[in-house]
Amino acid sequence: MLEINDEDKKIILESIRDISDFPKEGIIFKDITTMLSNPKAMDTLMNHLENRYKDYNLDYIAGIDARGFIFGAILADRLNLGFVPIRKKGKLPYKTISQEYSLEYGSDEVEIHIDSFKKEDARVLLIDDLIATGGTAKASEDLIKKVGANCVECCFIMELSFLNGKDKFSSPVYSVLEEN
Numbered sequence: 001m002l003e004i005n006d007e008d009k010k011i012i013l014e015s016i017r018d019i020s021d022f023p024k025e026g027i028i029f030k031d032i033t034t035m036l037s038n039p040k041a042m043d044t045l046m047n048h049l050e051n052r053y054k055d056y057n058l059d060y061i062a063g064i065d066a067r068g069f070i071f072g073a074i075l076a077d078r079l080n081l082g083f084v085p086i087r088k089k090g091k092l093p094y095k096t097i098s099q100e101y102s103l104e105y106g107s108d109e110v111e112i113h114i115d116s117f118k119k120e121d122a123r124v125l126l127i128d129d130l131i132a133t134g135g136t137a138k139a140s141e142d143l144i145k146k147v148g149a150n151c152v153e154c155c156f157i158m159e160l161s162f163l164n165g166k167d168k169f170s171s172p173v174y175s176v177l178e179e180n
């Protein structure tokens with residue numbers, strides 16, 4: 001399984017901006033808008049993801065609302081696969097199933113259309129921009145299974161590894177970049 005080389009890692013890492021105390025004091029927010037507006041960084045990232053996943057025999061890419069849609073849709077197009085959105089509650093128009101997950105205070109829910117994966121036993125890659133506690137992505141992994149598909153891997157552009165979010169998953173987890 002292909003890992004990213006140090007040179008490409010540096011190009012992507014340097015394109016992401018740290019914003020201190022957003023959305024609240026003590027959080028360092030990883031601002032990917034600066035990467036999105038940097039064609040060299042985006043091309044480096046998407047070339048890496050395309051090379052890594054081209055031989056995984058995937059059927060679909062599932063992206064998490066909202067930044068996972070950007071990377072997921074580009075990758076799905078590059079690999080000629082279908083893209084499936086996993087959305088915050090109340091946004092999808094057809095029949096859905098939902099999965100609750102805990103936040104620091106309270107809870108939230110993600111949803112998927114029940115007929116998202118037309119192929120039986122579909123092989124799905126789940127993608128989001130960042131894994132912190134892993135709550136959102138774990139609920140999304142559960143949804144993929146609930147509608148009868150297989151989550152082959154969970155992929156993140158960045159992992160905040162000091163939060164140990166990846167321990168929650170039953171599928172393999174791959175993070176392009178890690179912050180310790």
Ligand code: AMP
Nearest residue numbers: 028029030130131132133134135136137
């Ligand atoms: P979690 O469920 O705790 O893994 O949180 C993951 C979601 O929150 C992802 O969709 C991220 O986009 C967002 N998120 C959490 N922490 C940060 C952070 N420090 N910087 C940027 N995005 C974050």
